[in-house]
Amino acid sequence: MEQTIPYKIYLEEQEMPKQWYNVRADMKKKPAPILNPQTLKPVTVDELSAIFCTELAKQELDDTTPYFDIPQEIRDFYKMYRPSPLVRAYCLEKKLGTPAHIYYKFEGNNTSGSHKLNSAIAQAYYAKQQGLKGVTTETGAGQWGTALSMACSYFDLDCQVYMVKCSYEQKPFRREVMRTYGASVTPSPSMKTNVGRKINEEFPGTTGSLGCAISEAVEAATSQEGYRYVLGSVLTQVLLHQSIIGLETKAALDKYGVKADMIIGCAGGGSNLGGLISPFAGQMLRGEADYKLIAVEPASCPSLTRGKYAYDFCDTGKVCPLAKMYTLGSGFIPSANHAGGLRYHGMSSVVSELYDQGLIEARSVEQTEVFKAAEQFARIEGILPAPESSHAIKVAIDEALKCKETGEEKNIVFGLTGTGYFDMFAYQRYNDHEMSDYIPTDEELQKSLSTLPVVE
Amino acid sequence: MEQTIPYKIYLEEQEMPKQWYNVRADMKKKPAPILNPQTLKPVTVDELSAIFCTELAKQELDDTTPYFDIPQEIRDFYKMYRPSPLVRAYCLEKKLGTPAHIYYKFEGNNTSGSHKLNSAIAQAYYAKQQGLKGVTTETGAGQWGTALSMACSYFDLDCQVYMVKCSYEQKPFRREVMRTYGASVTPSPSMKTNVGRKINEEFPGTTGSLGCAISEAVEAATSQEGYRYVLGSVLTQVLLHQSIIGLETKAALDKYGVKADMIIGCAGGGSNLGGLISPFAGQMLRGEADYKLIAVEPASCPSLTRGKYAYDFCDTGKVCPLAKMYTLGSGFIPSANHAGGLRYHGMSSVVSELYDQGLIEARSVEQTEVFKAAEQFARIEGILPAPESSHAIKVAIDEALKCKETGEEKNIVFGLTGTGYFDMFAYQRYNDHEMSDYIPTDEELQKSLSTLPVVE
Structure with a gap:
């Protein structure tokens, strides 16, 4: 050896x-710009800043600066793990x-338990720098929510997590880790937001979905003074x-x-x-x-x-x-x-x-x-x-x-x-040998791809 | 900083x-010797070797050798974590x-998830060196069982864990980690051992105890050719x-x-x-x-x-x-x-x-x-x-x-x-603020201490 x-x-x-x-x-051909869903035109930093922290909106749209300094506070946190x-x-x-x-x-x-913390601490830092009270997010199984709750706890930010209801009930461990880090964890759909109440009314007893949790988290961010929405991937x-x-x-x-x-x-x-x-x-x-x-x-x-x-x-x-x-x-x-x-x-x-x-x-x-x-x-x-x-x-x-x-x-x-x-x-x-594989059929993919928006 | x-x-x-x-x-006054429960005389390596691996029995009783070489195979495993x-x-x-x-x-x-692995890998190594087929042990919450199953998997030893039944049912995560490492995990009391069958007969529906699981593990070790019992603490x-x-x-x-x-x-x-x-x-x-x-x-x-x-x-x-x-x-x-x-x-x-x-x-x-x-x-x-x-x-x-x-x-x-x-x-x-404290009373301690064996 x-x-x-x-x-x-x-x-x-x-x-x-x-x-x-x-x-x-370093890419000669850049990724295509992200578009405002209403206007279908490239979003501006101003538009993005209504949802995201301003500094993060800038990072999102900057495709020319090769290196960004990692702020000392984030580097100090990085040193812990x-x-x-x-x-x-x-x-x-x-x-x-x-x-x-x-x-x-x-x-x-x-x-x-994952790499998610690398971005969670950065996003929490910029929220703190901007003088925000807190951030909102959604989580499915809870990996991202856990990372974000740790990061918010470090910077003393309020952290509101909308957790898909079936995960909230079936995966109590991650929920409790988030709570231990001081986050409020709400099963989604909840009665706290308009969209949540509407979905609960239309589908009584629903156990939720990630799409619904995102909608609740975005509404919670934009309807509370001093809050922004954060996201862990993509x-x-x-x-x-x-x-x-x-x-x-x-x-x-x-x-x-x-x-x-x-x-x-x-x-x-x-x-x-x-x-x-x-x-x-x-x-x-x-x-x-x-x-x-x-x-x-x-x-x-x-x-x-x-x-x-x-x-x-x-x-x-x-x-x-x-x-x-x-x-x-x-x-x-x-x-x-x-x-x-x-x-x-x-x-x-x-x-x-x-x-x-x-x-x-x-x-x-x-x-x-x-x-x-x-x-x-x-x-x-x-x-x-x-x-x-x-x-x-x-x-x-x-x-x-x-x-x-x-x-x-x-x-x-x-x-x-x-x-x-x-x-x-x-x-x-x-x-227990109860796992099986599933590959979507071409028909299934054609069906879901038929919902793509038309962008000229 | x-x-x-x-x-x-x-x-x-x-x-x-x-x-x-x-x-x-280095202790001038040594710890008192451990005693054979039948004879109340200091146990010998031979006596201990009926339950434990011989090399481990020697280590157990050696109070004069200050340093023991860590075998290379164990040092290689240590390097992984x-x-x-x-x-x-x-x-x-x-x-x-x-x-x-x-x-x-x-x-x-x-x-x-703990220090237990440091000893698990050593005990598994000596079992392998002795040419054993496998080891048995008990586990409560499952920390020791998990460490031992990892160690046995590394040395390709059979690992039989008797897990207190209420933990087996209420803590399925650790049980599944052990199974993933190839251990067989048996809820205790089981119907696999004499002592388990006896307890199940006397107390139908019992959810088990650590004491019972130890007894089953020891019986399983001594009744199977090529097996020994291992323990994670004390x-x-x-x-x-x-x-x-x-x-x-x-x-x-x-x-x-x-x-x-x-x-x-x-x-x-x-x-x-x-x-x-x-x-x-x-x-x-x-x-x-x-x-x-x-x-x-x-x-x-x-x-x-x-x-x-x-x-x-x-x-x-x-x-x-x-x-x-x-x-x-x-x-x-x-x-x-x-x-x-x-x-x-x-x-x-x-x-x-x-x-x-x-x-x-x-x-x-x-x-x-x-x-x-x-x-x-x-x-x-x-x-x-x-x-x-x-x-x-x-x-x-x-x-x-x-x-x-x-x-x-x-x-x-x-x-x-x-x-x-x-x-x-x-x-x-x-x-949830549902935790409380309990300190045993003097009477309770006197009662449990009254069961101490009389050793001349």
């Missing part, structure tokens, strides 16, 4: 990135018998903050003189993948290096591999700006048997454009093989991965086995976005 | 301890406004393995020239506390340095502060050897409203003897103030602590606030043994 590269590479504090990287600045380790998967390599070298960037070692501001993942990964690899051959990330809304690959894609865009960048998505929600590159609504409630992205249609809902997260109908416009330009390739994988890879990884590397992260594990293992066949000593890097401690019901279905 | 000491001190791989430290070797960080709690210091410097050794960054072999915590802590402090003034750990069976303080207590025993060592226990299960130093049964089933220890009597059961772990009736014989010699002081704290400290810590330091660990947090904060009054710049070190992700029902009770 090689000993020159440690099992875990931790950067020193002084080696940590001091700036986020905005990959759009970053740098995250870049782990050399010696045990996995040995078990697979592959000549490949496998590395993973592990973002799960914080209480939110947005380009989120990709900017998440570039910390890729920057640290690159710094750690450079420190040991390792040149990655391929970089693999799971892709739902695209925030983790975009953050991980940004600095590498930047090198490719500047003609400095070449990498194989792989986005892995579930076969049951295949926006990149089977979606259409078109303008679509970002939310099912259709209140947010329209974005050009690979999408399955904002009405698309993954099959009920889909357990592995990554259920967003579209994809970050930056990731979509990079994919369209051929810098990224995409693969879709089925969930039972994802959980099989998760189990294998847990047993060998000792970390219980989130189902989302396990999509990347599956493809990393596939690639390592290809190297075994060819004898190539490739450097495979993948993003391990989080832990699966709050996903044990899904693991239970896998353990 | 000082920047010379980083937020997190990680040792380099080559700085990690290569040996465990056996504090008994160790060194654990020694964290400088800058944010907590700032919030408290204390001149004290607070450090905590965080053992929660692994899938088992034993001196476990303290030996857990000395890795203290050795790393000391190495990290030494690296930055920091001299600890006090070292604080929570105490249930004593494995974490004993491991953390061992190298420091060793210095005290050799007259090289002086520290204030503080054991923190729940007021509802106060073995050190209100127990008796006497021989007692280690298990309620009375099948294991007798140990001289601070005990509340093997029949003692903490009040049903006690949520915070640390519910063992006795205390490691090593910790007990060090306490009796005056090297350790003990404090008891009530659970609502423990959860208050936990919440405060979570919000400021970003880590959701296990209720057990939070006992140490509470006293560390108390001590830091004393320094604020006196203006002393003391170095306070405490052990943060684990995370609270699987303890959210207890947090929920705290969040």
